[in-house]
Amino acid sequence: MSDNLIRRLQCQKCQKEMDIPYRARGDFSEDVYLLRNGARVPLYKHHGYCKTCNKINWMEEFPTKSKIVGEIDSFRRQIEIFKSGDISCGKPAYDFYRVIIHNRHEWLSLHLSRNRPVCLSCGNDDVEPISQELVQTFVGDIGISHGVCGGRLIGSFYKSPYPNILLSPDRLDREAPIKFNEYSVRGHIKDSFYYNLYEVMESEIIAIVSNPGHEKEEQNETKSKWPDFENWMRAFVRAELEYIPLTENEKKVYKLFPDLMTMIESRAREEIAKFRQQARQYFDQPRLKSGSDTTSLWKKLFG
Numbered sequence: 001m002s003d004n005l006i007r008r009l010q011c012q013k014c015q016k017e018m019d020i021p022y023r024a025r026g027d028f029s030e031d032v033y034l035l036r037n038g039a040r041v042p043l044y045k046h047h048g049y050c051k052t053c054n055k056i057n058w059m060e061e062f063p064t065k066s067k068i069v070g071e072i073d074s075f076r077r078q079i080e081i082f083k084s085g086d087i088s089c090g091k092p093a094y095d096f097y098r099v100i101i102h103n104r105h106e107w108l109s110l111h112l113s114r115n116r117p118v119c120l121s122c123g124n125d126d127v128e129p130i131s132q133e134l135v136q137t138f139v140g141d142i143g144i145s146h147g148v149c150g151g152r153l154i155g156s157f158y159k160s161p162y163p164n165i166l167l168s169p170d171r172l173d174r175e176a177p178i179k180f181n182e183y184s185v186r187g188h189i190k191d192s193f194y195y196n197l198y199e200v201m202e203s204e205i206i207a208i209v210s211n212p213g214h215e216k217e218e219q220n221e222t223k224s225k226w227p228d229f230e231n232w233m234r235a236f237v238r239a240e241l242e243y244i245p246l247t248e249n250e251k252k253v254y255k256l257f258p259d260l261m262t263m264i265e266s267r268a269r270e271e272i273a274k275f276r277q278q279a280r281q282y283f284d285q286p287r288l289k290s291g292s293d294t295t296s297l298w299k300k301l302f303g
Helices: 065-083 091-102 104-113 132-136 193-210 227-240 248-254 258-283 297-302
Strands: 005-011 030-034 040-042 044-050 055-061 127-129 140-145 152-159 180-183
Touching: 005 132, 040 091, 040 104, 044 132, 055 127, 065 091, 065 104, 091 104, 132 140, 193 227, 193 258, 227 258
Parallel strands: 030 180
Antiparallel strands: 005 152, 030 040, 044 055, 044 127, 140 152
16 A cells, blocks of 8 residues: 555544554654563553543553563574674663563563553553554444444545655664653553552552551652542542541542542452552561562562
C-alpha cells in the first residue's frame, strides 16, 4: 500500500473522524514496565477500543510465555554479540538488555499475574482489543459502534495532500540515551492519577503489615496533584484491612468521592488483597539483620 495513502476511520452517522494512535517514524522511545525494584522491562501494546475514552487507543498486550522466552533468548544473543566486540547496537541498548535478563523472572511473573489489560491512556480496563487488519486496512464497517451517537465506524483511505517525508526507521545515534515511557506493573503511566493512587495503596499496606498493632503515623505533607484522592485511598485501605477505626475526618474523605468508588472499588479491593498477601509473605518471615541488601521488601519480592 502506498505511503501516500492515509487511513481514515469515520462515524457514518455524525461524520466524526476517529484518531488512530501510531508510533511515528523518528520516535525511538521504549515502552516499559517500571518494576518495584526500579528495573525496566518491555511493555507490549496493540490497538484497542476504550469505552471510557470512547476512542481507539493503545492498550496493553500480554504476550505468551513462549514469546517472552524467545525475546529473552534474543536479548541474550545481542549481549553476547556486544561482548564479542561488535558494539553496533550501542551501550544504552546493551545495558537495557542486561537489566531485562537480570529481571526476566519478574517480567514473566508480571504477565502471568495479569489478566485484564488496561488502556494506556486513561488506565481503565474497560477495553476491547481490535485486530490490526480492522484498524489498518479493512475497508467498510469495522464492527465498532461510536458511543457518542451510536453510529458505525467505517474504514477507508484518502490520498495525502502532503509530500512524503522520509525518516530513518532506525536510531542513528546508537550511543544516545534511550527515552523510556514508564508504566507501573498495573499498566498506569508514571505520575498519572492511577499510578499515584496505587503507589499510595502499596505504601499504606506496607506501613500496616510491617507494624501490626501500632497506631498509624501522620502522613508527611506531599505536593501531589491529587491529595484528597490519595487520602481516600489511605482510608479505603484501612477500612478494607480493618486496621484502625476511621476518625470522622477519615470517614468524610472515604465518602467524598462516590463516583470514584463506583468506578474502581472492586479493582482496588482486589489489588489490596493481592498486595497485602505479597507483603505479609515477607514480613511474616524472620527479619534479617540490618545492613543486608536483602532486607529491602522490593528486593525480596521482585528481584
